[in-house]
Amino acid sequence: MKATARAHTNIALIKYWGKADAKLRLPLMSSLSMTLDAFYSDTTIERAEENSEFYLNGQKQSGQAAQRVFNYLTLLQEKFDLHDPLSVHSINHVPTAAGLASSSSAFAALAAAFCKFYQLEVTPKELSRLARLGSGSASRSVFGGFAIWQKGTDDESSYAYAIDETPKMDLHLLAVELNQQPKKLSSTQGMKDAQSSPFFTPWIKRNDAELKEMVKAIEANNFTSLGELAELNANEMHAINLTAQPGFTYFEPNTIKAIKLVHELRKQGIECYYTIDAGPNVKILTPLKNVKDIEKNFESQFNNVKIVNASFGPGISYLD
Amino acid sequence: MKATARAHTNIALIKYWGKADAKLRLPLMSSLSMTLDAFYSDTTIERAEENSEFYLNGQKQSGQAAQRVFNYLTLLQEKFDLHDPLSVHSINHVPTAAGLASSSSAFAALAAAFCKFYQLEVTPKELSRLARLGSGSASRSVFGGFAIWQKGTDDESSYAYAIDETPKMDLHLLAVELNQQPKKLSSTQGMKDAQSSPFFTPWIKRNDAELKEMVKAIEANNFTSLGELAELNANEMHAINLTAQPGFTYFEPNTIKAIKLVHELRKQGIECYYTIDAGPNVKILTPLKNVKDIEKNFESQFNNVKIVNASFGPGISYLD
Incomplete structure (x- = not known):
């Protein structure tokens, strides 16, 4: 059994x-x-x-x-x-x-x-x-x-x-590994420390509204709204960390470089947004048609960058 | 005349x-x-x-x-x-x-x-x-x-x-130039854009309290309180920019490296704090006794870094 x-x-x-x-x-x-x-x-x-x-x-x-x-x-x-x-x-x-x-x-x-x-x-x-x-x-x-x-x-x-x-949304997530060093601050510790930010409570108060807006973007199949809000929410999380007392950041120098590259790609008409978790790497949200362009740009600007292209996965399944 | x-x-x-x-x-x-x-x-x-x-x-x-x-x-x-x-x-x-x-x-x-x-x-x-x-x-x-x-x-x-x-405070400011590239976003434009951050209003609401706390630190000749609050306030400004819609940042990769070096120096017992304006460079606040150590650390971690050591200057004077 x-x-x-x-x-x-x-x-x-x-x-x-x-x-x-x-x-x-x-x-x-x-x-x-x-x-x-x-x-x-x-x-x-x-x-x-x-x-x-x-x-x-x-x-x-x-x-x-x-x-x-x-x-x-x-x-x-x-x-x-x-x-x-x-x-x-x-x-x-x-x-x-x-x-x-x-x-x-x-x-x-x-x-x-x-x-x-x-x-x-x-x-x-x-x-x-x-x-x-x-x-x-x-x-x-x-x-x-x-x-x-x-x-x-x-x-x-x-x-x-x-x-x-x-x-139905045409949505891909490029997991971009910029930095292989292990993170120095665990999520558990980071979450605790983040609560000392003066912006933590204002952020929590926005949670319901952000959630509703994101559901609306999903229901309307609106990639732009989804991307803008995902990027804002990630920025909020990292702004909270930066303004903790004392401040801390999961960003590494390459994280800033990646953020600026995403801004630059958008300026060039290659629509994409980033999200960042408790580490230095970025995840890029984009429709399928931009995936190759984005990969090429990251590969030319970063040494040894590793990119995995993902889309929607299923829920739990059983294999026997 | x-x-x-x-x-x-x-x-x-x-x-x-x-x-x-x-x-x-x-x-x-x-x-x-x-x-x-x-x-x-x-x-x-x-x-x-x-x-x-x-x-x-x-x-x-x-x-x-x-x-x-x-x-x-x-x-x-x-x-x-x-x-x-x-x-x-x-x-x-x-x-x-x-x-x-x-x-x-x-x-x-x-x-x-x-x-x-x-x-x-x-x-x-x-x-x-x-x-x-x-x-x-x-x-x-x-x-x-x-x-x-x-x-x-x-x-x-x-x-x-x-x-x-x-x-009377033993306070030096080290102006550290990390990056000679001209900034791409003027202060005037940055200030305008920053107001779209959901944290802008919460930040403004804190202004009176922060000002009072800083005056108290100055009156008590308390460098630690002054440094912590200056660093928090600068982080707040840059968190506001990051969470504008769309977000932007004056940070460059070296800014993150400098922030982490300041954290590291503090861990080593070399008390110092940073403040950052509308550009990629950092200014380090520290008592005189730490100036040489900090200069040495920045010089060894950054290529072509330029550091100017300043302390309190006078108000307006007339030269003729």
Whole structure:
């Protein structure tokens, strides 16, 4: 008896950047994401002989990475009064080269494989809540296309749902890796520190309006509105960090260079927008027709840049 | 008959970044500055034979730079019902290498030389108002040490005054030139665009409190508070720009590198803070004992960096 689930990573266009409850992973704001076809995690769960074990890309893990998985499995088991030692095999199809975090797909796949393994009958909403307990952004990877993670007020009400699982929008995301150095500041720490910014509260107050505007752009199939708002929201997140007390930034010199290149491309009529998460790399939003031009421009301006072209990915699927 | 005045440049620690009235140069916020000893303008006014003329560093000027000076002189003459063609000779002791704007010292010296030439009896407050009409920041260069430009509500009430013309604080400003490329976005345009940021209004609302806190730091001779608040205020200004619609930035890749170096120096116990104006260069605030260490660090991390060490400068003086 084993169960395998696949979940795709997602990139937030309206960011999650602040915890209301660290243990329950309740956020201070609702977020909205695009699930990507190019990056995913496959996770298999079966009963272990003695002790739980975790293999990532074929390598047995120990230390923090394994402990986070075991803690999460224990948390899930306690919810359902289950007690077996489990063996987890996970393959991350999220190349480091993409400069993406894999925790959204990893914990969504883990939650789904867990439910499948125990034949728990959970709705997508319930699965999203369970995934959230592993990693906040994993709540959104239960769904394909565009998804909203509504912040909610407790464990029951904080979950993601799909807006449109098969969007018509001509939208590609280029994951551009500018910098291979590991980030020095974790997301968890950055989120905490960001709350000391005088602009944090004004930002939170805008969350509902930004979310509504983004949903409107999606419903109207309006790439320009979506891109402008995604870029603004990312800038807001990084402006919050810069104005924390003391200020900090995930930007590296090349991040500024990339931002200016996006501005320059737009001036030339190549419509594209950027979003940036808790790291130095940028993700470019653009319609298919501009992908090659943008790749060429980045490749000519940066040494050893790595670019992965992604579009909409599906929600959770099961492989056996 | 001729008159020569000297005015020193100033750097805002609480920034002026928004106009309430472009013609009268009334600001949307009050600002606070440090006048610098290392950079100044000497300006001589005498009667011209036929047409007004403007010489900068010995070179006769034409075009925009000259026109701005002539327009300003006409404005001043109209106020006092004067009509002579004037010859203006200005020497800017503000090396381009410092990455500083010279308009604060230039228009303060010009206003002072004008009043001296015509033997107009103006108070420092009145001189500050006249200087403001040439360039907003020039209002502060009438005074030495620390000065506040109170925003006011009209031409009468918008002027600068000294907080402390001979401060006891052990405070140096290192003007660090990272980038010799001319900036692509003027301050005037940047100020306009910045107002589309969702954080602009929240920032303006903080102006009174920030000003009070900065005055308290100065009165208490508290370098740490002054530095932290100056850095926060500069970060706020650049966060506003980043979140304008569309966002823009005066930062260049080296600006990010410099910001991270300041963070790193602080971690090592070398206390210093940065402020950044409408350009890519940084100014470092630090006590005298750290100046050499900071210079050494910047020189080893940047190619062809130019650093000028400044401390408190005096207000207007007259040279003949």
